[in-house]
Amino acid sequence: MAKNGQGSNGTTTGIVTKTRPKTKKPSLYKVLLLNDDYTPMEFVVHVLERFFAKGREDAVAIMLHVHQKGVGLCGVYTYEVAETKVTQVIDFARRHQHPLQCTMEKE
Ligand code: TYC
Numbered sequence: 001m002a003k004n005g006q007g008s009n010g011t012t013t014g015i016v017t018k019t020r021p022k023t024k025k026p027s028l029y030k031v032l033l034l035n036d037d038y039t040p041m042e043f044v045v046h047v048l049e050r051f052f053a054k055g056r057e058d059a060v061a062i063m064l065h066v067h068q069k070g071v072g073l074c075g076v077y078t079y080e081v082a083e084t085k086v087t088q089v090i091d092f093a094r095r096h097q098h099p100l101q102c103t104m105e106k107e
Pocket of ligand 1: 036041044064
């Protein structure tokens with residue numbers, strides 16, 4: 001933004017007072033998969049490929065991590081995207097009668 005005034009010889013003078021626009025970085029949320037004793041390993045791998053765009057190798061590694069440690073990171077997203085992923089995974093598992101659970105937490 002510039003505050004301009006007329007110079008005596010017809011020129012326009014001004015002070016440049018441009019400020020950066022106010023942008024806020026959105027908070028990010030981790031989407032986590034939880035282990036259970038019943039959901040088949042292959043189903044979990046499929047979920048990671050389908051909803052988290054993981055390749056086969058990454059999907060298998062994440063699934064095994066969850067199987068061994070109890071919880072694992074699927075991805076980091078803005079609030080609404082994370083919430084949608086959690087809902088989609090739980091719905092998909094329910095429809096296939098698996099108890100697979102998915103949750104999100106602020107990063
Ligand atoms: N523990 C399951 C089994 O032995 C496999 C599994 C892995 C389940 C990851 C859920 O998020 C999960 N069949």
